[in-house]
Amino acid sequence: MKNEFENYQNFSKFKGLNILSIDYGTKVTGLACYCPGREPFPQARGRVIYQSDEQLLNELTIIIEEDFVEVIVLGIPYYLDGNESEMTTRIKLFKEKLMERFKEIQVFEQDETLSSTAAEERMMNSPQFNFKIDPKRIDEVAATIILEDFMRN
Template sequence: MLLAFDYGTKKIGVASGNALLGSASPLPALPCKNVQPDWDKVTALIEEWQPEVLVVGLPLNMDGSESELCQRARKFARRLQGRFGKPVWMVDERLSTREARERTGIHHADPKVDSMAAVVIAEGYLGGSEPLAP
């Protein structure tokens, strides 16, 4: 069991993943306040799902370089690791939002797209994408 996160400054998409089945399902997105995650909601989610591993998408630019959002996502990943003591990995999430929009048919800002992007991130991890340290 894993939880995957599509980190954003306004909301964080979330998905649960099952390594045995190699699949993932979207969960409700988590709100952010002043670009900060609602840690009480993150804690409740982790207590409810009891994941063995946490996966955070790394929003690299198309040329592979890192943006400011990458640094924020890395900070979020390190905080997850520090707060919950679980293994945390990052995976390249380039084009995950595009794929999430195709899967959902939603082409505007919507929390369902963020959580579907987390599904794409989880599936990438489960499918053998190179995991990166936070």
């Protein structure tokens, strides 16, 4: 059976590379991972309770080394009209810190507008979550959606 993501250009572009998706938040940061060609689809990788950018970078360093991450996809929020918010600016500054810390890793932006809403809808429609919203998992499901959207671009 053919994988849905094989139909998209980013599948062949990133085939065999370990990708980490980040749904940056000032309370909780959600994570997801995927290796096109080895895994059938992106999967939640957990969450990090946010204390500071430095603490988050330190936690990400451990995950990046454990998972041999080669590509990072960072969710960037925009208003529905396409304008940037304060959070957009903050995340772009975090992207600069990521690129400085992980010079050998490609870092991409992915529009994450409404990803948390989509995560809630996915949970409400999934037996995996007993058709309920699990507040502790919204961020990692949002990171999964961000990664799926990135692969579809």
